Amino acid sequence: MPIATVDPATGETLETFEALSGDEIERRLATAESACARHRLSDFAERARLLNRAADLLEEDAADIARTMTTEMGKPVKAAEAEAAKCVKAMRWYAEHAEGLLADEHPAQRDVSDSGAERAIVRYRPLGVVLAVMPWNFPLWQVVRFAAPALMAGNVALLKHASNVPRTALYLQDLFTRAGYPEGCFQTLLIGSGAVEDILRDRRVAAATLTGSEPAGRSVASVAGDEIKKTVLELGGSDPFLVLPSADVERAAATAVTARVQNNGQSCIAAKRFIVHADVYDAFRERFVAGMRELTVGDPMDENTDVGPLATEQGRDDLAELVDDALGKGAAALCGGQRPKELERGWYYSPTVLADVTPQMRIHREEAFGPVATLYRVADLDEAVALANDTPFGLSSNVWTRDEADVERCVRDLEAGGVFFNGMTASHPGLPFGGVKRSGYGRELSGHGIREFCNATTVWHGA
Template sequence: MSIATVNPATGETVRTFEELGPEELDRRLELARLAHLSYRFTGFAERRRLLHRAADLLEEDLDEISRTVTLEMGKPVSQARAEAAKCVRSMRWYADRAEGLLADEYPDEADVKDSGASRAYVRYRPLGPVLAVMPWNFPLWQVIRFAAPALMAGNTGLLKHASNVPQTALYLESLFQRAGYPEGCFQTLLIGSRAVEGVLRDPRVAAATLTGSEPAGRSVASIAGDEIKKTVLELGGSDPFLVLPSADVAEAARVAVTARVQNNGQSCIAAKRFIVHEAVYEEFTAAFVQRMRALRVGDPMDEDTQVGPLSSESGRADLESLVEDALARGADLLCGGHRPEGLGGGWFYEPTVLAGITPEMRIHQEETFGPVATLYRVPDLDSALAMANDSPFGLSSNVWTQDPEETERCVAELEAGAVYFNGMTASHAAFPFGGVKRSGYGRELSGHGIREFCNITTVWSA
């Protein structure tokens, strides 16, 4: 696989990069090890200063880096700018809160006495260099939500970014260098996927985190398991979006469109399966389809564009294959379903809505990574919950209801890492993020996320 910037709006190769050779890769791994040996002893005040400086620099670079992101992976530039701004806020959140999140914990005095100790507490210590294998769809945010807590905890970071966003990856390395982090604290490794196993097996690497596809997660987890190294995995999602009779249907339809086509539909936590009670199905469907048809598809550098191209030609082909399979098996095409005309050689696809989905269709079980929505009509809450859970994934979920009993049942029964009511799933530094089933394990963000790559140490004194 080549490491290159290829503009998805045109298909043009803009710039190519050489993969790191064995000697340079080894040098960088040693730098990460040596940096950790000293950086782990920096106090929270110094770590806070460095991360705030990095946040300030990113804020200054907002427009420039947003255009780089759009050039490399195709999201509308307004969304790229919002992603970068979110990174700034989250870096500041961790800079200001990490010390409290990682403060020593003291058990109940009675338990200390019962253990025979005069004093006992728990301390969070850094593990060491952490390898981050990151995807292209949120090329800034996916990295920062790992890097900010990991660096505040005293770890060092090694970034293996997706091969189609090399300029964004190199920018992130330069960002932390310009902020004043010691050499080796955060490095970008321009390597292909074949080199990941060697890095992960290297004894200088303490742990790994991956956001990406299920096959990639399975590969990294098996290697790390063989090496007995900690991993956090955030994999695919096929999030349900339940609309029940007490919902504000017009608002649900409005939010549903954004929830489905954010990032050109290429988001693990984008709503993908719209499960609608028969009492409001017709009303919701009419409003949803009308709004999907009205979306502006076009040049992602245009501030008015709402849906840009998919990130790759193969990604569009995969999406087309799912739609064609569903239509061949009897699905109803309510809008879209084609490549739009007049947009040149880019990898565009129309916002699409399919209804009449049945279990034998591939789209019923496979993740749709693009602006394609599937609609399901259900007679009651039991059927809605069963349909929502009929998926190998369990990342997040959305429920639209004003009924307290329905709310409690959804919290208790939905198989997902999050349940969002009357709003769209979104990640925030304050809340744990991650999934169950084939959506992965472990958590990012919040106090849970910063502790994932810590040595949770019991200290006991007689």
């Protein structure tokens, strides 16, 4: 895939970029190693000063970088502006809290004495150079939610961003440079996916994090495993959205629309499978389908647009194939089910709700990365939980209920990294984020995320 900015609203190639040469990659690795030796010795006050300065600059740049993101991957510009604001918030959160999150831990004196020590502590030290392989769907947020904690922990970052968002990738390096970070603390590598293995195998790279597809995660994890290097993976998701008899159906349906089409439906944590109890199915279906039909599809630069184009032509075609497979095997399109006829240019797909979905259809098991929802009727909570878990993924989940017994059952039995009750799944700086099963492993954000790329060092002092 060429490294290029291609406007998904028109299909027009706006700019192409040359991949870094082998000599330049070597120079970047040497620079990162040198920067790491210095940055790991900085104190939390200095790291916080730099990260807060980066947050200030991003806040000033928000409107411009939002338009860059929209141009490169098609999200509505109002959503791009919200993404920039979320990044600012996360930067400031880590600047404020990192020192406390990585403070020395003091084991109970009983345990210290049992070990034969006079005293002992656990200290968190940075691992070193971390390679981040990041996707295009949240081109700013996915990077910042890794970089903010990694830099505050004393690590340095190498970014291999998706090949269709090079302008955003270069902006990120420029942002951290303007904030005053020493050369090499954050570097963007404009490279193809074929160059990742050699970089990950390089002795100067200590660990890697990847957000992306299952095949990409498998590839990076296998190389890192061979090199015995730490990885964090956030992969696909096919999140269930359960609506149970005690739910506020009107609010659930309105939230369901947003949950399905956020980021043009191209989000790992977007709700995708809507599993509704028979007692409230008809009422939910009516409201949900009506809400999906009312969405405005069009120019992502227009503030009134709800759903823009998909990021790539291949992504649009893959989504259409999933829908066509389901329709050909008996699914019913309650709305959508095709490309919008009025938008001849660009990679658009109509907001779609499919009912009568069966396990024989690909969409029952595969992630639909676009504004397409599957709707299921279930007889009881047992059937709802079983259907929710009938997926290779386990990123997050949504449950709408006012019944505490339902709450406890879902927390116990849903196979997911998060369970959100009466609200939409979202990532927050103070809460751990990640999945189970083929959605990956490890956690981002919160204290869990900042400690992923730290060496938890036991410091033991004999009597």
